[in-house]
Amino acid sequence: MRTQVAIIGGGPSGLLLSQLLMKAGISTVVLERKSRDYVLSRIRAGVLEQGMADLLREAGVAERMEREGHVHDGTNLSTAHGMFRVNFKERVGKSVIVYGQTEVTQDLYEAQDALGATIVHEADNVALHDVTTDKPYVTYEKDGQTHRLDCDYIAGCDGFHGVSRPTIPAEKRQEFERVYPFGWLGILSRTKPAAEELIYANHPRGFALASMRSDTLSRYYVQVPLTDKVEQWSDQAFWDELRRRLPDEVSQTMETGPSIEKSIAPLRSFVNEPMQWGRLFLVGDAAHIVPPTGAKGLNLAASDVHYLLEALKAAILDKDAGALDQYGPRALTRIWAAMRFSWWMTTLMHRFPDQTDFDQKIQEAELHQLETMESAQITMARNYVGLPY
Structure with a gap:
């Protein structure tokens, strides 16, 4: 089999x-x-x-997003002393759309089917060959047989644990990483969202986030130690802890119910340089990971797609x-800007293990500045809605 671009990984970035x-x-x-069912079962970001959103429109897959997505013109931030809102629309004239990654992936699958795309699921033992020549190729196993895919270029969209990044020799890679000493315990529930827009909560007991996927599907998180296990947390224990960390006016009226998904995700900041090796190009989580604070992971993958699309x-x-040599530098400029924003949001909103009462007061003072200073709100809003491509 032969193609112009071999894409490793059938998640949203590869399909887009x-x-x-x-x-x-x-x-x-x-x-x-x-399998396709497995890909569509993954619960991920939704902002x-x-x-x-404009890239999905360009791809012709935005119809359901426009109909079912929720436009958010701002977000809420909370401290132990109260809650305030940053109005994105007012500060920078832009908004975000809450629309789940699973829905994006489903829309892309349907669009790919309509175009007659070739998507090989359950491709095992994928290996990349001769990527520094003008005739790269990929081998993989399917149903017990080995197959070869010849191509002109390879896009590594196969995530942090995929084969694409390790194909670049270790001595040629530079990896930048910060691992955070806590995780997010998250649940998905068929409940009405606690608020019309997201709530990011800084609390002496730890961070919490009230998010949503739809009018009837909510996503909530609380910061937990890395040593915690999902089995230690009953639904009731989760709801009790979430209520402690959210503002009273929210926690007292919040609808609760059985979780339909529960997991603990570690947090890290990670960037691999370079993003190109010969005719191999890294995209999304294969090249970088951001903490979910600030909702940049899926969005950074989309900007990588934009830059690589232009180069190809x-x-x-x-x-x-x-033009291909410009892909990595252009993408990395935006990646590091988003990395800085996610790091700032993470350090501002979370309780660190060695954090003192003094540190907590400093966080609250910075949040007070964010509440009262227009310039601080403009900076946050500009980064949250996304820097221009």
Whole structure:
């Protein structure tokens, strides 16, 4: 089998890149290690920056997002002393859309099916070969047989644990990482959201987040030690702890119910440089991880797709091979800006193990400045809705 662009990974970034390339007349094959049902069962982020929403419109997959997504013109921040709102629309003239990653992925699958895309699920033992030559290829196993996929370029959209990043020699990679000493215990419940917009809560007991996926599906998180196990947390214990950390006016009226999904996610900041090795290009979590504070993970993957799409179109359609060398530097400039914002949000809102009462007061003083200073709100809003591509 042969294609112009081999895409490793069939999550939202791989499917979005395939959709946009195919609409531009460039052939693709997507290799995904898991089944379609498994991919669609993953519960992930749900806040889309304006840039990502525009990219979905360009890809022709925004109809359901426009109909069912929730436009948020701001967000709420809470301390032990009260809650305030940062109005994105007022400060920077932009908004975000709450629309779950599972829904985005479903829309992309349907659009890919309509275009007749080649998506190989349950592709095992994927390996990348000759990526520094002009004839790279990929091998994989399917139903007990080994297959070869020849291509011109390879997009590694296969996540943090995929094969793409390790294909770059270790001595040629530089990895920047910060691992945070806590995790997020999250639940999904068929309940009415606690508020119309997200609530980020700084509390002496630890961080909490009240989020949503729809009018009837809520997503909540509380900060927990890395040593905690999901089995230690009953639904009732979770709701009790969440109520302690949210403002009284929210916790007293919040609807609760059985969890339909419960998990603990560790937090880390991670960036791999370079993002290009020969004709291999890293995209999304294969190249970088951000803490979920600030909702940048999926959105950063989308901006990578944008930059790589532009570079591949220039190289393939316009015969401008030099455009490919600009992919990594352009993407990394935006990645590091988002990394800084996610780090700032994480350090501002969480309780660290060695944190003193003094440190807590400093966090609360910074949040007070954010509440009362227009310039601080503009900076936060500009980063939250997404820096321009």
